[in-house]
Amino acid sequence: xALLTVLCYPDPRLHKVAKPVAQVDARxxxxxxxxxxxxxEAPGVGLAATQVDIHERIVVIDVSENQNALQVFIxxxxxxxxxxxxxxxxxxxxxxEYYDEVDRPAVVRVKAxxxxxxxxxxxxxxxxxxxxxxxxxxxxxxxFVEYLSMLKRTRIxxxxxxxxxxLVGQR
Ligand code: NI
Numbered sequence: 001x002a003l004l005t006v007l008c009y010p011d012p013r014l015h016k017v018a019k020p021v022a023q024v025d026a027r028x029x030x031x032x033x034x035x036x037x038x039x040x041e042a043p044g045v046g047l048a049a050t051q052v053d054i055h056e057r058i059v060v061i062d063v064s065e066n067q068n069a070l071q072v073f074i075x076x077x078x079x080x081x082x083x084x085x086x087x088x089x090x091x092x093x094x095x096x097e098y099y100d101e102v103d104r105p106a107v108v109r110v111k112a113x114x115x116x117x118x119x120x121x122x123x124x125x126x127x128x129x130x131x132x133x134x135x136x137x138x139x140x141x142x143x144f145v146e147y148l149s150m151l152k153r154t155r156i157x158x159x160x161x162x163x164x165x166x167l168v169g170q171r
Contacts, residue, residue, distance in 0.1 A: 004038045004052035009095045010157045015141040018055045020075050024117035035060045044093045046131040048138030059135040063127045073112040081105035088130045102147045
């Protein structure tokens with residue numbers, strides 16, 4: 001396994017649209033293992049392939065308290081969203097140290113392939129629902145800050161660019 005580099009907003013590669021996975025083979029399993037390792041190391045509760053500059057529809061999530069229940073979603077598709085919405089304070093490994101409220105459907109049903117290439121469906125609420133929607137947005141090239149006002153996004157971009165420069169300066 002290997003740790004992957006997570007792209008930081010406003011990197012334009014975060015806006016690429018991911019392609020469906022044609023076959024869940026050894027190459028995809030290796031990507032999933034590396035993504036899981038990268039997510040746990042961060043630590044984070046979810047990671048989309050887009051964030052590690054791999055533009056295929058792959059998401060890893062672990063919303064368990066002990067970070068020991070990995071969930072893999074290959075080619076995830078929303079099949080149903082609840083009309084009720086819920087607001088959560090979201091964060092993202094690609095937007096370090098920034099959190100803000102986003103309104104999303106409270107409950108979603110998602111269809112995907114598991115690590116063995118087998119189709120399954122889940123109905124999710126709470127953190128898993130938020131996480132699935134957030135990660136699936138990444139696969140469409142959308143970062144959660146795009147739900148916020150232009151003013152906030154401009155501020156976040158400046159903050160992230162400043163942060164990146166400081167990190168380079170530390171090396
Ligand atoms: Ni994210």
